[in-house]
Amino acid sequence: MSNPTEPLLGQVALVTGAARGQGRAHAVRLAGQGADIIAIDACAPISGTVTYPAATAEDLTETARLVESAGRKILTRAVDVRDLAAMQQLVADGVAQFGRLDVLVANAGVLSWARLWEMTEEQWDTVVDVNLSGTWRTIRAALPAMIEAGNGGSVVIVSSSAGLKATPGNGHYAASKHGLVALTNTLALEAGEFGIRVNSIHPYSVDTPMIQPDDMMALFGKHPSFLHSFPPVPLKSPNDGQSGFMPVEDVAEVVAWLAGPASVAITGTQVPVDAGALKY
């Protein structure tokens, strides 16, 4: 039986894109469930085509402070998920330090805006390299260690509502996030024999620096019909202040559930974390 208040006690979770936003919330929530944490982030600009501010080394230090104040250990490192060798070294060092790896939250991602026939090659390549290929590289680095540890485990792939529907204005992002569904479901079939579950989550409109309302308004001003694809959510979160966006903590609750024993029978699923928006 697992400990009901700390179901991940004695386990180790790797979270990518953990310097801020959803990734930080996942690291802190999983630590609250008892897990020690391996937290990485690029902590640097990813490309000139990503126009919102980049996460910093100080952001990742703050994640470490929050995990430690939850009473857990953490290994942090500035690593880009596009660098397989660096991800493999990180996993080797994390396993050397903590002894095992049980949970992977592949969360790192980037967003930019343009119509498909107008975007630059760098816009396309950056989004697909980070969101899709970077997630595969994360899996390539982490799964051997999870299998080797022999304890089973849980992989949570952070896709998006844009992984389940069309999102005009960011077709490269939607393509990368749809690709994650294929990655998730294939890995679920391949890793099941090792007791490793694999699911994707599909958040919508979460309150992080990735979402720049002014940029979106400028796009909708130019292409008013695109607005239909980005509706206000039907469900008001009890945790939302006034932003109208989903608090990161609400997403972290779902990640903690998928990481922990309460979802033991769930693998190869797509879990919308959309406050009902996909029903419009």
Ligand SMILES: NC(=O)c1ccc[n+]([C@@H]2O[C@H](COP(=O)([O-])OP(=O)(O)OC[C@H]3O[C@@H](n4cnc5c(N)ncnc54)[C@H](O)[C@@H]3O)[C@@H](O)[C@H]2O)c1
């Ligand atoms: N905010 C939303 O509304 C929303 C909705 C659906 C899905 N998502 C997805 O959620 C995930 C987290 O995004 P967020 O909303 O917290 O935004 P965010 O920009 O605050 O966080 C993303 C983090 O990933 C890191 N990162 C980006 N590229 C990286 C790379 N190559 N290597 C390592 N780290 C990298 C960034 O530095 C940043 O800290 C992303 O995959 C995003 O696509 C976000």
